[in-house]
Amino acid sequence: MVPFHLTGFPRKTRVLVIVLALCFVWALLPTESFISPRRLLASFAGISTAADVEVDILRYVDPLIGAVNGGHVFPGATLPYGMAKPVADASTPGWELAAGFVFDESKITGFSNLHDSGTGGSPSLGNFPLFAHPGCPEDDYRNCAFAPTERAAGRVVGSTAARPGYFAIGLNNSVHVEMTATAHTALYRFNFARGDRVESASGVGVTLENSPLITVDLNDLGNTRTGGNIQVDPETGRMSGNGTFMPSFGRGSYKAHFCADFAGAAIRKTGTFAGATPNETVKAMGSDVKAVPISYGSTGAFVHFNRAPGDQVLARVGLSFISVDKACRNAENEIPGFAFEEVVKAAEDVWRDKLRVVHADHHGMHDDLLKTFWSGLYRAFLSPQDYTGENPLWESDEPYFDSFYCIWDSFRAQHPLLTIVDPKEQTRMVRALIDIYKNEGKLPDCRMSFSKGYSQGGSNADVVLADAFVKNLTEGIDWDLGYEAVVSDAEVEPPDWSVEGRGGLESWKTFGYIPEDEKPNTENGGGTGPRTRSISRTVEYAYDDFAIALMARGLGKQVDEKKYLQRSKNWEHLFNHDQEDDDLYTTEESGGQGSSYTRSGFKGFLQPRLMNGVFNHQPTRLCSPVYEPHKCYFDTQKATYEGSPWLYTFYVPQDMASLITALGGKEAFVSRLHYFHDSGIAYMGNEQTFLPTFQFHYGGRPGLSSYWVHRYIPEQFNSSVNGIPGNDDCAMGAFTAFAFMGFFPVAGQDVYLLTPPLFREVSLQTPTGKWATIRNTGFDPTYKAIYIQSARLNGKPYAKSWITHDFFVQGGLLEFTLGKRESDWGTEDRDLPPSMSTGYKQTGRF
Ligand SMILES: *[C@@H]1O[C@H](CO)[C@@H](O)[C@H](O)[C@H]1NC(C)=O
Numbered sequence: 086m087v088p089f090h091l092t093g094f095p096r097k098t099r100v101l102v103i104v105l106a107l108c109f110v111w112a113l114l115p116t117e118s119f120i121s122p123r124r125l126l127a128s129f130a131g132i133s134t135a136a137d138v139e140v141d142i143l144r145y146v147d148p149l150i151g152a153v154n155g156g157h158v159f160p161g162a163t164l165p166y167g168m169a170k171p172v173a174d175a176s177t178p179g180w181e182l183a184a185g186f187v188f189d190e191s192k193i194t195g196f197s198n199l200h201d202s203g204t205g206g207s208p209s210l211g212n213f214p215l216f217a218h219p220g221c222p223e224d225d226y227r228n229c230a231f232a233p234t235e236r237a238a239g240r241v242v243g244s245t246a247a248r249p250g251y252f253a254i255g256l257n258n259s260v261h262v263e264m265t266a267t268a269h270t271a272l273y274r275f276n277f278a279r280g281d282r283v284e285s286a287s288g289v290g291v292t293l294e295n296s297p298l299i300t301v302d303l304n305d306l307g308n309t310r311t312g313g314n315i316q317v318d319p320e321t322g323r324m325s326g327n328g329t330f331m332p333s334f335g336r337g338s339y340k341a342h343f344c345a346d347f348a349g350a351a352i353r354k355t356g357t358f359a360g361a362t363p364n365e366t367v368k369a370m371g372s373d374v375k376a377v378p379i380s381y382g383s384t385g386a387f388v389h390f391n392r393a394p395g396d397q398v399l400a401r402v403g404l405s406f407i408s409v410d411k412a413c414r415n416a417e418n419e420i421p422g423f424a425f426e427e428v429v430k431a432a433e434d435v436w437r438d439k440l441r442v443v444h445a446d447h448h449g450m451h452d453d454l455l456k457t458f459w460s461g462l463y464r465a466f467l468s469p470q471d472y473t474g475e476n477p478l479w480e481s482d483e484p485y486f487d488s489f490y491c492i493w494d495s496f497r498a499q500h501p502l503l504t505i506v507d508p509k510e511q512t513r514m515v516r517a518l519i520d521i522y523k524n525e526g527k528l529p530d531c532r533m534s535f536s537k538g539y540s541q542g543g544s545n546a547d548v549v550l551a552d553a554f555v556k557n558l559t560e561g562i563d564w565d566l567g568y569e570a571v572v573s574d575a576e577v578e579p580p581d582w583s584v585e586g587r588g589g590l591e592s593w594k595t596f597g598y599i600p601e602d603e604k605p606n607t608e609n610g611g612g613t614g615p616r617t618r619s620i621s622r623t624v625e626y627a628y629d630d631f632a633i634a635l636m637a638r639g640l641g642k643q644v645d646e647k648k649y650l651q652r653s654k655n656w657e658h659l660f661n662h663d664q665e666d667d668d669l670y671t672t673e674e675s676g677g678q679g680s681s682y683t684r685s686g687f688k689g690f691l692q693p694r695l696m697n698g699v700f701n702h703q704p705t706r707l708c709s710p711v712y713e714p715h716k717c718y719f720d721t722q723k724a725t726y727e728g729s730p731w732l733y734t735f736y737v738p739q740d741m742a743s744l745i746t747a748l749g750g751k752e753a754f755v756s757r758l759h760y761f762h763d764s765g766i767a768y769m770g771n772e773q774t775f776l777p778t779f780q781f782h783y784g785g786r787p788g789l790s791s792y793w794v795h796r797y798i799p800e801q802f803n804s805s806v807n808g809i810p811g812n813d814d815c816a817m818g819a820f821t822a823f824a825f826m827g828f829f830p831v832a833g834q835d836v837y838l839l840t841p842p843l844f845r846e847v848s849l850q851t852p853t854g855k856w857a858t859i860r861n862t863g864f865d866p867t868y869k870a871i872y873i874q875s876a877r878l879n880g881k882p883y884a885k886s887w888i889t890h891d892f893f894v895q896g897g898l899l900e901f902t903l904g905k906r907e908s909d910w911g912t913e914d915r916d917l918p919p920s921m922s923t924g925y926k927q928t929g930r931f
Pocket residue numbers: 192238239240257258285286287288289290
């Protein structure tokens with residue numbers, strides 16, 4: 086044996102060895118030590134250790150996630166459910182700018198004050214955009230550009246900054262614009278270059294006097310305005326006005342009003358503009374006021390300022406759907422002093438408070454994952470928008486929410502999430518829905534800007550109400566009226582069921598399905614609407630009826646309960662046992678593409694059916710990502726809506742046990758569901774695929790649900806600006822939040838399917854301030870151990886793969902022991918989530 090002598094090595098090596106040895110000792114120091122290597126190394130790599138819990142949670146919220154790639158996320162400044170939503174509006178062609186801003190390189194046309202987040206329709210709201218010039222060529226306001234296309238300015242690369250309650254962007258006309266918001270008021274801070282003169286304004290390379298000109302125009306994102314009024318006060322610079330606009334995915338029109346005040350610089354000139362032409366002598370234009378008549382398109386008012394002593398001009402824009410006066414009062418009450426930093430801080434505090442109900446142990450997790458989670462949770466609070474006190478349509482003491490856009494998207498994850506993390510507001514939303522029923526005659530399926538939006542399938546507000554009912558949301562909710570509302574959906578066909586209620590109710594009651602060849606039945610009291618989507622409407626009506634049955638049970642209405650349970654079996658009528666997975670497209674449908682995949686061998690799919698009982702045929706993969714994904718929208722003539730027969734065949738949440746039998750038993754079901762995800766037929770960018778990610782539970786394979794959660798996160802839901810696979814609808818955010826926290830709701834039922842949290846531990850606050858904690862023993866931040874081996878609830882063994890809402894009301898501790906292989910946990914029949922045919926028993930309220 087040769088003794089180890091350091092002196093036998095060159096000096097350089099000796100030093101190296103000693104340093105390495107010291108490092109080794111240091112590496113053994115406990116994590117808690119302030120020079121702890123694990124903390125230091127982790128912080129370099131962006132990985133969290135347990136000691137990080139005190140950090141400001143807002144640093145993990147990136148509102149820009151989903152601001153490109155079809156996410157349509159609103160990344161601007163807002164409060165939770167806030168009405169004022171200022172952001173920079175992009176000029177991207179098409180619908181990508183649905184929420185105003187797009188993270189691309191298009192020019193910025195202005196900064197508008199109202200927006201929707203994550204929607205799939207045409208661009209929504211975007212009213213009363215402001216714009217700022219640092220000065221005008223030859224110091225003459227007439228030389229500034231007024232029309233949106235002409236005034237649009239490029240972006241300063243890397244200047245976009247978005248945080249909860251704050252948004253900023255630099256324009257290459259030398260103006261840096263910041264914005265924040267209160268509930269009904271937007272506050273802007275326009276920062277101008279120091280010095281008397283400004284290089285290169287909107288005209289390229291010109292030197293201008295620093296003499297800002299700010300405009301407000303009556304436009305919206307979709308150029309839908311008709312009529313309107315605008316005026317500017319030459320003494321104070323206050324601008325106010327209003328217009329009539331059209332909703333982005335609905336019928337009718339709405340009026341919006343604004344009131345803008347400025348601070349920070351003295352007024353030089355004021356006036357109005359129409360199109361590209363300003364006019365200093367005209368101080369008011371409008372269709373109501375006795376003034377110069379107003380034209381279509383871009384029309385507004387301007388204030389030309391002297392150089393701002395502090396190189397900043399503040400603009401405060403009050404908003405209202407009631408009146409200009411109300412808009413001014415909103416602004417004066419909410420932001421009396423133009424104190425920008427204070428408004429930002431107040432907004433941040435509100436957001437911290439909202440997010441405080443979740444405590445997540447960040448141990449071992451990369452910042453990217455933490456951002457994915459917290460930003461998803463944040464987005465779930467963006468909409469619906471609280472317009473209480475701003476409803477011009479009826480007088481009521483009930484809350485009013487708008488931008489249910491659409492419930493078809495949000496009933497599956499977002500509303501159930503709010504029921505846990507914000508039950509107070511979810512309760513107010515349910516009250517608002519019931520009040521809409523009371524005043525408009527039907528619950529909405531989709532509603533925006535005080536207008537009825539298009540229903541995409543069933544009357545899924547029924548599920549929102551049932552979900553709240555079985556989870557015992559009570560405060561101030563008139564459940565008798567709520568029940569009347571859902572029964573109205575099930576029984577009374579409205580004259581225009583494209584925007585509310587259900588169509589084809591007579592067929593529903595006679596045949597037990599919506600036939601593909603259904604004829605209008607207006608002479609028998611039926612209504613009109615697109616006679617399409619027979620498969621998807623059938624399965625959604627069936628589930629909506631199940632939701633009603635649960636409410637009937639809770640309200641002691643046994644006859645109704647029986648009736649609606651019976652109707653909830655109607656999905657069976659469209660189940661064609663003989664239908665095979667197609668491998669050939671008809672020439673017409675393939676557009677000459679021919680076959681491009683091989684037969685999977687799965688048999689038994691939902692198919693359209695005629696009134697005479699004969700099945701028709703729709704290719705099983707039509708409207709999935711693998712075959713003609715865009716053929717099944719609201720205005721197309723297909724039997725499924727935004728999805729394939731493959732997808733809709735899984736939609737029997739009321740009775741998965743019967744479906745599994747129909748599909749050939751648990752093994753066949755599990756392999757089919759796995760194939761659905763594995764073959765690319767599943768599209769995570771639409772909400773219907775959320776539940777099928779977790780439905781392995783019903784086949785006794787909860788581990789596969791966990792497997793697919795980890796396949797989709799972060800591959801499809803991540804912290805990149807393109808990190809959402811489809812329109813967010815606030816729903817993609819909710820799905821992400823649930824998946825991270827380790828459970829997913831079967832909306833409408835008192836059932837949550839359990840998977841291991843992606844955190845070592847996560848706690849949710851109950852309404853009484855206690856905590857419901859889910860803890861992983863054997864947590865593996867590299868996510869190799871993602872399978873539950875065993876579980877304990879409050880210390881006792883827990884074998885069921887699901888849990889009820891009671892856990893989130895009473896609080897408690899649910900512990901999972903994790904391993905790298907699937908175990909037999911949650912596989913026994915008695916441990917499966919409930920199904921109607923196996924004796925569905927509700928807990929909680931019953
Ligand atoms: C500003 O950006 C736009 C679009 O990116 C570009 O066309 C324009 O030349 C730029 N102007 C200046 C002054 O840099």
